[in-house]
Amino acid sequence: MDSRTHATGPAGHATPVTRVAYGQWHALEDDLVVGRGYLQHRPDGRLFISVDAWHDAAFAQLAEAMTAALPAPLHTVVDEADTELTAHWRRAGFTVARREVEYAVPTDPEVTGLRAAVPPPGVTVVPAGQADAAMLREVDRAIRAEVEATVGWRSMPAEVVPRAEGDTIVDPSLYAVAATDERHVALIRVVRVKRPRIGLLAVRAGERRRGVGRALLAHALGVLHRSGISEAWAEVDASNAAASALFRGVGARPVGSTLELVR
DSSP states (O other), X not given: OEEEEEEEOTTSXXXXXXXXXXXXXXXXXXXXXXXXXXXXXXXXXXXXXXXXXXXXXXXXXXXXXXXXXXXXXXXEEEETTOHHHHHHHHHTTOEEEEEEEEEEEEOOHHHHSOTTOOOOTTOEEEOTTXXXXXXXXXXXXXXXXXXXXXXXXXXXXOOOOOOGGGOOOXXXXXXXXXXXSSOEEEEEEEEEESEEEEEEEEEOGGGTTSSHHHHHHHHHHHHHHHTTOOEEEEEEETTOHHHHHHHHHTTOEEEEEEEEEEO
């Protein structure tokens, strides 16, 4: 175990911080645990840390111990409304790298205005579970490469575990696609765990601004509506103006936001 003593806490006693297991730290005062720190390895290789402490001094000592013991860069995620927690991380040397807005998205086409949304000529929507697996993986790789060449895939949510040979389509049954006779040109992934969540909506660069993404969103929301689900959820990078406009344009309402901080 890795143990070190830091500045005194509010009672005037030394606050030792101990690494009690891999990825876990405890702050102690009078043999009581007054704070815990945790490390999480994300699927894309990034390191995320979190701290739960009784008071400011314990938080500061845990943050200091963890940042000293772990390789940079380190990331953490906070609710933007929690200004006190954000301030703690800023004092520990973290800065805002990304802001993500969570939307509640209505599914009723009378509310979204998507009843008449259809794909452009030559493009059809293939329902979830019916896409050609090879073409699905091809469009996923192509879109990821396009994003990586511009804003970088790290600007997208890190939620898919790459498998052998870089395969990121873990469950093809979750994806509906927009397709031409030759290839798939867009995809949408909807995960139904606790609440339906639109985890990804992406269109190949050459097919954008033609209504493809809107038609694919209309299809996915329509499927949910017909199954009795009134709302879906989505997170959008606040810097992605096109995605924000798309969701707001169908009546989605912001219900929260998170900040990703990095040191």
